[in-house]
Amino acid sequence: MHLILLGAPGAGKGTQGALLAEHLEVPKIATGDILRDAVREGTELGQSAKRFMDAGELVPDEVILGLVRDALAAPAAANGAIFDGFPRTIPQAEALSEILMELGRDLDVVVVIDVADDVIVQRMSGRRTDPETGKVYHLSFNPPPAAVVDRLVQRDDDRENTVRRRLAVYRETTAPLVDFYVERGLPIEHVRGDRPIEEVQAELVQRIGR
Numbered sequence: 001m002h003l004i005l006l007g008a009p010g011a012g013k014g015t016q017g018a019l020l021a022e023h024l025e026v027p028k029i030a031t032g033d034i035l036r037d038a039v040r041e042g043t044e045l046g047q048s049a050k051r052f053m054d055a056g057e058l059v060p061d062e063v064i065l066g067l068v069r070d071a072l073a074a075p076a077a078a079n080g081a082i083f084d085g086f087p088r089t090i091p092q093a094e095a096l097s098e099i100l101m102e103l104g105r106d107l108d109v110v111v112v113i114d115v116a117d118d119v120i121v122q123r124m125s126g127r128r129t130d131p132e133t134g135k136v137y138h139l140s141f142n143p144p145p146a147a148v149v150d151r152l153v154q155r156d157d158d159r160e161n162t163v164r165r166r167l168a169v170y171r172e173t174t175a176p177l178v179d180f181y182v183e184r185g186l187p188i189e190h191v192r193g194d195r196p197i198e199e200v201q202a203e204l205v206q207r208i209g210r
């Protein structure tokens with residue numbers, strides 16, 4: 001199963017993708033997570049990606065494609081993957097098709113999580129990550145356990161100005177991928193993401209029929 005999760009930043013791709021990955025027993029390939037790990041580790045990749053990320057801009061396609069190629073070639077991804085935050089541009093989508101073709105695999109479905117912009121901005125301002133477990137919480141909608149509250153951190157790019165830029169980049173550059181995949185005849189499933197996590201997940205599992 002190769003599934004693409006599309007949706008604005010903060011729509012819930014990470015949360016839903018992690019649950020789906022567990023359900024389908026395939027890894028989640030989240031380019032944003034891979035980049036944040038690289039930034040934390042201070043690698044060359046991390047250093048070059050950080051300035052794009054902090055500005056809410058996209059990291060160049062060739063950098064991203066190298067990461068995805070490696071992740072897909074890993075034994076863990078032999079039976080498929082959930083793509084979260086990738087592809088984000090038409091050239092990335094074209095390259096993904098080529099990479100999969102080389103591996104003798106194919107995309108199965110595109111899931112779009114729809115959430116209005118004002119809800120997104122509200123969500124991102126309350127989003128916090130536990131640096132020890134990588135778990136993501138929301139101070140109001142998915143409250144963290146008391147034991148971890150003090151160590152939670154806010155992503156640098158979740159500040160309001162950067163969120164607005166990331167949303168604009170999503171609308172301009174990534175949202176057109178929906179039409180791109182419609183034109184290629186791939187099944188597209190839209191789900192409304194402004195509902196409780198469990199409800200969205202249940203609908204997703206039902207829609208993809210697995």
Ligand code: AMP
Pocket residue numbers: 009031032033035052053054056057058059060061064084085086087088092157166
């Ligand atoms: P995310 O965690 O998916 O919201 O990604 C955080 C940031 O990482 C984005 O705002 C981009 O700067 C960068 N990034 C993540 N995935 C991609 C991608 N597929 N293409 C370009 N930049 C990306």
